Amino acid sequence: MPKIEELVKVKQFANPWHRVTINVIYTSNWLNVMLEKRAGAKQLTLQQFNVLRVLRGQFPSPVTNNLLKERLLTKTPDISRLVDRIVGKGLASRAKNHEDKRAVDLLITDKGLQLLSEIEQDMMLEDILQTSISSDDCLQLSELLDKFRGKMDD
Structure with a gap:
């Protein structure tokens, strides 16, 4: 190594x-x-995968673009275009938000749920991690990274 x-x-x-x-x-x-x-x-970007994970995490409740912005692992300035691509692939559906006329509700589709179930295990990199470091090492590394971020200013 x-x-x-x-x-x-x-x-x-x-x-x-x-x-x-x-x-x-x-x-x-x-x-x-x-x-x-x-x-x-699977014809996805990493950001699209993360959007699908957020949508599934809120399912069956819909998600607004603002919630997506807060929950995404990597920040993106153009959330609307990202959502357009996911909706265009049939992985999510869009509906008007009844409380805020400017907001749009997003809901993961069955196709999106199926795609996530097909890809998620590969995306967790278990095949690489399990051959490289132990579960105890993973826990220790996670704790160290949490400790490191704890001192950072946003």
Whole structure:
């Protein structure tokens, strides 16, 4: 397993904080590429997959664009276009919101639920993670990442 120094071709980092910063960024990018490939195999983007997960999580209640913006893992400035693509694929349906005339309600369709059930296990990267790190390591890594984010300002 190559070390981050080998991957980014650096002899030595300035300090452990510099090394972990580069390692987190590099690993995040690696994960995004892996997930985009897996989503792409089902003609989805990673953001579309995440929208479907949010819609399923709220099902059978509808979701507005504003709720999607709050819940998405990656922020997107053009939520309307993202929603248009999902609706166009028949993975979600759109209806007028009765309380707010400017808002639109989104609901995942049976087709969207079926697609999620087909792809979700691949998207959790269990096949890679289970061969790379133990469940205890996963828990420890998650705790460290939570601790790291706890000190960040938005």
